[in-house]
Amino acid sequence: MAAPQAWFLARRTGRGFDWIVTLAQAVAACALVLALVLTGLAVVGYSPVAIVTRWACGAAGGVYPLTSSMVEACPLLLTGLAAGLTFRAGVLNIGAQGQFLVGAVTAVGLTTRWLPAAAPLVAIPLAIAAGALAGGLWALLASVLERYRAVPVVLSTILLNFVALYLIRALLHGPLQAAGTAAPQSPLIPARDWLGVLIPLSSFHWGVPAAFLVAVGFWWFNTHTTWGFETFAGGLNPAAANLAGIPVRARQFLIMFLGGGCAGLAGVFQVLGVTHFMTASFGDYGYAGIAVALLGRLNPLGIALAAIFFGLLDVGSQRVQESTLALPQGVADVVKALVILFMLLLGAYLARRHLQVTSLPEAAPPASAGAAGPPGSGN
Amino acid sequence: MLEWFDISKRFGAVTALQGVSFSIAPGSVGGILGENGAGKSTLMNILFGLLHPDAGSLRVDGRVVLVRSPRAARRLGLGMVHQNFKLVDTLSVLENIALAVGRGPGLIPRRRLRRQVQHWTDQLGWRLDLAEPVGRLTVGQQQRVEIIKALCAGGRWLILDEPTAVLTPQETENLLDSLRALARQGMGVIFISHKLAEVRQICAQVLILRHGRTVYAGATAGLSVQAMAQKMIGRSLEPLTRAASGAGPSPQPRLELRAVCAGGGRRGGETLQRVNLSLQAGEIHGIAGVAGHGQDLLVRCLLGALRPTSGEVWLDPALGHWRHRVWPGACIPEDRRREGLIETLSVQSNLMLKDYRRRPFSVLGVCRFARWRQRATELVERFDIRCRDLSAPVGTLSGGNQQKVVLARELADTPPLILAVNPTRGLDVGATQFVLRQLLAARYAGAAILLIHSDLDELLSISDRVSVLYQGRLQATAWPAASRDDIGRLMLGV
Amino acid sequence: MSLGHESLAEFLCWQTLSAATPLMLAGIGELVGELTGVIDIGIEGLMLIGCIVAYTAAAATGQAWMGLGAAAAAGMASAALFAGVVLWGRADQIVAGAALNLLALGLSATLWSLYQNHCANLGLSTHLPRGAGYDLVAVPGLSHLPFIGPVLFDQYTLFYATLLLAVGIWWVLRFTRLGLMIRALGESPETCVACGIPVRLGRFLAALFAGGCAGAAGAFLSIMRTKAFAFDMTGGQGFMVLALVIFGRWAIGPLVLGCLFFGALNSLQQILQTTRYTLADPWMHALRSVPFEFFQMLPYVAALAALALLSRRHPGPRALGQPWPQEVA
Incomplete structure (x- = not known):
């Protein structure tokens, strides 16, 4: 199966302000898609102006809407990292959703059943570590299946999403079910184990800035460490990297574990910081993470920006749905999907132009004999 | 007559072809010579309808024609045998021919095709198993399938692109004989190559290209191989200093393969059978052989991508320990892009x-x-x-x-240890020289070099020793005392 | 024990064939697509789009065949979008497929709430009207055979059509030049170019075919089997299809067998879920203690296990998932 190509990564020429160009492209893609969707909605009979104003007020009109957008961005950012880090290493991890759920359910189990009496200072770090670990191990399962049984990661991660879904349902129906209810639902997590809120009266818990710190950490990991270099090289061309002595397989395991850990962390933060209990339908952040990763061009800092954008989009469109405008649900998903498709097209187009432009200076016939054959030397 | 006049083609700022003219009569063999990038492939792609010329015209039997697509070229009777065979490995010989010759999506006319193929194989004295998947044939056989394909499609002009690059000397002889036979039956054959001796041997007319321009077009008769080379490259090549001079190999081996066996799993395929090989400091040990006789396995064993089923790989302890998966020396892989x-x-x-x-x-x-x-x-x-x-x-x-x-x-x-696999593949003459010189320089610096190479001439020009791989067995030769023909025979297993 | 089946075994077999139908239909489409080198992991989304479009179109027009036709057309249209992005835009097929899934999720939600609004405004019910869903078709004569009759010859139209399609595609791949072209496209596009076969057009058509099949498979779920619509209706069946194509090693016979196996698992899972409280068998008693979510999980675990145990590395078509032309000049 195809390894991810370089073209959905930002250009890395190391000169000038490439990142501004990349950012401008992403913004242009988003604006284009929004315009397209709004036009579609106008055709069906909605007023674009009303939608946009309501959306802007709901997503960013004041402290409370802004904080809820950021809170929404937090799990998106972490699942985006789960997809982005692994894609960059050539591992197509589509299973952030399962890793997200497994992480969340671990935290719920720890705080409500297995360690109910522990002091928050013990319980919270333990729940975070255990949730991230569970997500990482769940992701590693797919890597192990590929390594020893040749099962493509794309497929195993997708199938593991469903396994995780029914597994947590079974848990929420069984050992983790709240007393006195027939629904698959966990009891409320004791309030002392909730993540502290940084802005009073909002849901802005400290997991949100922590998630952004994680993103910065992974940016540094990618750009400044040998392991970051190794995962990148191995993702672009595993055969060549292997031959150069890079332990590609080991790095893929590592990055899969780290990515799964991020998704698991998203689940922990979501359950400890926002929902405080768990039901069978716990959000689709894992799937949205793929879109976030692509919009962010697989760069952790870009992913952070993309997550903020999607957070604004989600919260805003929810407000418009609830309002009298009754926006059909699902529009936000359409926007996300179209953004991915646009970014893919744009990336492919730019990669093509980039290669053409840079190959031109060599196009002249070789100055001295034998140094450089002209390009397109067919045979 | 197949003629083309003043063909020009530009790609952006690069002139690939400039005013190239040539003609070939039915019943004769014409050659086209040129380095990589001289414009041979561009010219062929134009003839075959894959590219369109910016200027110039093509005439078949006196009529000016426009070749818009490969299909149109086929209708005009042009049959192409590409250097990289255009065959689908998983389909059988007959299915490949049906794919290329047939038209429309309908039923495969198996009986009619079989008769047609029979006709041509009888004429050329070849044997082909039509039910065999093409991927299991040897390179020589695959080439025959390609030629049959072109003939069955009604080709009257056969264009062969570097047909001998992958063949042993003996297979090359057979191919040249077959081409002569086809020419005797009135076919026009165009033979594209950079092997001067072969062109001289078989072609009456030759077109020599350099940087997209015609350097020479005319009879081969009065032209020596040296003169051809001079025209093709634009300067004369200084011969490589042979490895035999300078410091000789030291008797201490750096790397040894001891009775290494590998491959031959459930699905058959290539094997290595009790391969013994030693590599000493300061020598270039060349491994000759037709592709597909175990080179791939040998490389993978050495690089540690494949665990030998038996036998051992021994490494000079001074260089470290040979471990599975890690090659301790330098490696110039066959496919640099992959x-x-x-x-x-x-x-x-x-x-x-x-x-x-x-x-x-x-x-x-x-x-x-x-x-x-x-x-x-x-x-x-x-x-x-x-x-x-x-x-x-x-x-x-x-x-x-x-x-x-x-x-x-x-x-x-x-580095003390170098593994080089087809290091000059796809390079032009100048770059080839550069690579070979670098290897020689490394040898003088005391490296132990294992050179697995399919170009016999280059291999012989710099190797101190040559062994031949044939069907997974390694046979040592007495090179440089042995003759080139002896090595060719070993490559064929006769 | 609905529909007047005489024994549990009979019902199980009938249910197996019926559950295998959408898998087979989507699987055949995906197989043809993958043979030409296009891997579409958005097949799940295409099925979902088929579900919603079939349901709304059938409900709006009151004609079942309109629903089926619209579903196939919508599947093809979405596949055309995917194929355009992938073939001419040279985007990564896996990622574009994932985007297609997300798009389908959003589109079906949008369409469904628009439809509900529409019905609410007009005071209509959102249920499928009579005649807008397909009924079982009994083959005259054959349906009265013992056991085989009710199992095999009392099925939905699309079941028979799928069987015919499977045989037809097998015949095409084996005996016609079209079949050679399909296999050559995925195995060696450069050969196709030399033979004058347009690579991207061929792949585009194959992707369209896959989209149409997936859309029809979605229609089977919503207007044949259940006559209702739900967001989790496809429930990962599209992903199962992808696993089945690998599992069947890109051949149609093993693919159909695999679909039947998973159809059996699926129906077994449903029967176990519904009957474990009613049967007084001691064996069933043990099952009662197993949470039913584990039965729901069964097909996915089985798919993973099957891939792990049976898919020793078979590379599949050589150019699968690769853009064409490979080098951008």
Whole structure:
């Protein structure tokens, strides 16, 4: 199966302000898609102006809407990292959703059943570590299946999403079910184990800035460490990297574990910081993470920006749905999907132009004999 | 008559062809000579309708024709045998022929095709198993399928692109005989090659191209091989200094294969059978052989991608311990674009692909990019790599410069052990010389070099010793005492 | 024990064939697509789009065949979008497929709430009207055979059509030049160019075919089997299809067998879920203690296990998932 190509990564020429160009492209893609969707909605009979104003007020009109957008961005950012880090290493991890759920359910189990009496200072770090670990191990399962049984990661991660879904349902129906209810639902997590809120009266818990710190950490990991270099090289061309002595397989395991850990962390933060209990339908952040990763061009800092954008989009469109405008649900998903498709097209187009432009200076016939054959030397 | 006049073609700023004319009569063999990048392929793609010329015309039997597509070319009776065979490995011989010859989506006329194929194989005295998947045939047989394909499609002009590059000397003889037979029956054959001796042997007329321009068009009769080479390259080649001079190999082996067996799983395929091989410091040990006789397995065993089923690989303890999965020396892989380089990564990163984890270039897992840049700059100068700047993706470099990047990375620090597999594949003459010289230089510096190469002439020109792989068995020869023909015979197993 | 089946075994077999139908239909489409080198992991989304479009179109027009036709057309249209992005835009097929899934999720939600609004405004019910869903078709004569009759010859139209399609595609792949072209496209596009076969057009058509099949498979779920619509209606069946194509090693016979196996698992899972409280068998008693979510999980675990145990590395078509032309000049 195809390894991810370089073209959905930002250009890395190391000169000038490439990142501004990349950012401008992403913004242009988003604006284009929004315009397209709004036009579609106008055709069906909605007023674009009303939608946009309501959306802007709901997503960013004041402290409370802004904080809820950021809170929404937090799990998106972490699942985006789960997809982005692994894609960059050539591992197509589509299973952030399962890793997200497994992480969340671990935290719920720890705080409500297995360690109910522990002091928050013990319980919270333990729940975070255990949730991230569970997500990482769940992701590693797919890597192990590929390594020893040749099962493509794309497929195993997708199938593991469903396994995780029914597994947590079974848990929420069984050992983790709240007393006195027939629904698959966990009891409320004791309030002392909730993540502290940084802005009073909002849901802005400290997991949100922590998630952004994680993103910065992974940016540094990618750009400044040998392991970051190794995962990148191995993702672009595993055969060549292997031959150069890079332990590609080991790095893929590592990055899969780290990515799964991020998704698991998203689940922990979501359950400890926002929902405080768990039901069978716990959000689709894992799937949205793929879109976030692509919009962010697989760069952790870009992913952070993309997550903020999607957070604004989600919260805003929810407000418009609830309002009298009754926006059909699902529009936000359409926007996300179209953004991915646009970014893919744009990336492919730019990669093509980039290669053409840079190959031109060599196009002249070789100055001295034998140094450089002209390009397109067919045979 | 098949004639073309004043064909020109430009790609952007590059002139691929400029006013090229040539003609060929039915019943004769014409040659086209030129280095890689001289415009041969462009010319052929134009004849075959894959490219359209900017200027010039093509005439078949006196009529000016426009070739818009490969299908149109086929209708005109042009049959092409590409250097990279256009065959589908998983389909049978007959199905491949049906795919190429037939028209429309309908039923495969198996009986009619079989009769047609029979007709041609009888004429040429070949034997082909029509039910065999093409992927299981030898390269020589695949080439015959290609020729039959062209003939069955009603080809009257047969164009062969570098047909002998993959053949043994004996197979080459057979092919040349078959081509002569076809010419006797009134076919026109165009033979594209850079092997001068073969062109001289079989072609009455020759067209020599350089940088897209005609250097010579006319009879081969009065032309010596040296004169042809001179015209083709534009200068005379200084011969390589033979390895036999200078410091000889030391008797201490650096690497030994002892009765190594590998391959031959459930699905059959290539095997290695009790291969014994030793490699000494200061020698180039050449491994000749037709592709598909175990070279691939040998390389994978050495690189540790494949565990031998029996036998052992021994390494001079001074070089470290030979471990599964880690090749302790330098490696110039066969397919530089797949295995040697990461095309989308910058020149600098590609140059540092092995050294990045060493001390000055990274400390405690943190890269020090200033040192990388310093080192890369130095290598680019030393190996004369032509690139826009260090951050250009290496895929935008020309083939020769890409190979220089590989050489720079692998050979810069005079490694004690080098494995080179077809290191000159796809390079023009100048770049080829550069690569061979670098290998010789490494040899003089005391490296032990294992050279697995399919071009027999190049292999013989620099090797101290030559062994031949045939069906997974390695046979030592008495090179340089043995003759070229003896080695050719060993390659064929006779 | 609905529909007047005489024994549990009979019902199980009938249910197996019926559950296998959408898998087979989507699987055949995906197989043809993958043979030409296009891997579409958005097949799940295409099925979902088929579900919603079939349901709304059938409900709006009151004609079942309109629903089926619209579903196939919508599947093809979405596949055309995917194929355009992938073939001419040279985007990564896996990622574009994932985007297609997300798009389908959003589109079906949008369409469904628009439809509900529409019905609410007009005071209509959102249920499927009579005649807008397909009924079982008994083959005259054959349906009265013992056991085989009710199992095999009392099925939905699309079941028979799928069987015919499977045989037809097998015949095409084996005996016609079209079949050679399909296999050559995925195995060696450069050969196709030399033979004058347009690579991208061929792949585009194959992707369209796959989209049409997936859309029809979605219609089977919503207007044949259940006559209702739900967001989790496809429930990962599209992903199962992808696993089945690998599992069947890109051949149609093993693919159909695999679909039947998973159909059996699926129906077994449903029967176990519904009957474990009613049967007084001691064996069933043990099952009662197993949470039913584990039965729901069964097909996915089985798919993973099957891939792990049976898919030793078979590379599949050589150019699968690769853009064409490979080098951008």
